[in-house]
Amino acid sequence: MFDVVAKANPRIKGMTAYEVMNVYLLKEKTNLKMYIDELKVMWKSYGVTIMCDGWTGSTRKSINFMVYCDGRTIFLKSIDASMETNDAKYIYKLLKGVVEEVGIQNVVLIVTDNESNYKKVGIKMMNNPRFQLFLTPYAAHCIDLMLKDMGKLKIMQNVVERARQVSTFAYNHGFSLNLLREKCGSDLVRPGLTRFATNYIVLQSFESKKIGLRSMFTSNEWFDWRELGSTSGREAQATISSEEFWTQLGKVVKILAPIVSLLKLVDSAFKPTLPSLWAAITMMKENVYPVNPCGNRK
Incomplete structure (x- = not known):
């Protein structure tokens, strides 16, 4: 920020650390409190949705709570759950406290992860006459779990593993990496181990770099390279030369494309997606059925 100010006019002096901490930060805190207080007045008229999102790091586990009302979302608080057992009893205690803090009469919906503990809590809260609310899982999390389950299919595992072997081999050697960039025009997206999409x-x-990859593994530079005869080199060349691999890869991409498009829709931050969700799910199913490797509509 100060670099931008200096470029505009070198004579302009930046704020001191004291001014940031004791003047501007306090002003920003006051303005933010006024904004939140204005939103709280609307809670009784419109009702609110409480969103619960867990985050796990290497040494810390936290559960964050946000409140949505009339198209605007505010951060409510974060709970350090590092020393707690993340069971239904603990989650119920947390959600109960948050609902009471926001106002039992204001809460219409709670959105959580799609884990079994949260499902148990949802049933318990909805059966409690004290709470007039619903509990539903994140649509994006549900679709992410669909992709996780599909990743367990044999055809998926086979194609992803072979693609990972090619990518690992190419990126482990400077010569093959440079040759890949020359033939394909850019890098490959390397397989990850965390997110299922x-x-x-x-x-x-x-698939988009099929021509470049085939050109790479049939080029004179490739056949003159000493690693051509290595086990990894032969496996990578066999994969790229295999029509079966490309056929299976194309089929997998066609299966996953409608599901990933649906995931992008529900994960969008530009507009509410619930009104169009059912139609989007129906379209996704109809696009997946024709290329279903099982040959049926299950």
Whole structure:
């Protein structure tokens, strides 16, 4: 920020650390409190949705709570759950406290992860006559779990593993990496081990660079390279030369594309997606059925 100010006019002096901490930060805190207080007045008229999102780091586990009302979301608080057992009893205690803090009469919906503990809490809260609310899982989390389950299919595992082997081999050697960039024009998206939608992005990257990859593994530079005869080199070349691999990869991309498009829709921050969700799910099913490797509509 100060670099931008200096470029505009070198004579302009930046704020001191004291001014940031004791003047402007306090002003910002006051303005933010006024904004939140204005929103709280609307809670009784419109009702609110409480969103619960867990986050796990290497040494810390926290549960964050946000409140949504009339198109605007505010951060409510974060709970350090590092020393707690994340069971239904503990989650119920947290959600009960948050609902009471926001106002039992104001809460219409609670949105959580799709884990079994949260499902138990949802049933318990909805059966409690004291709470007039509903509990539903994140649509994006549900679709992410769909991708996780699909990743367990044999055809998916086979294609992703072979693509990972090619990518690992190419990026482990400077010569093959430079040759890949020369023939494909850019890098491959490398397979990850965490997010399930990554499989689609990786395979789509392979499919878009099919011509470049085949050109790489049939070029004179490749056949003159000493690593051509290595086990990894032969496996990578066999994969890229295999028609079966490309056929399976194309089929997997066609299966995953509608599901990932649906995930992008529900994960959008630009507009509410619930009104169009049912139609989007129906379209996703109809696009997946024709290329279902099982040959049926299950």
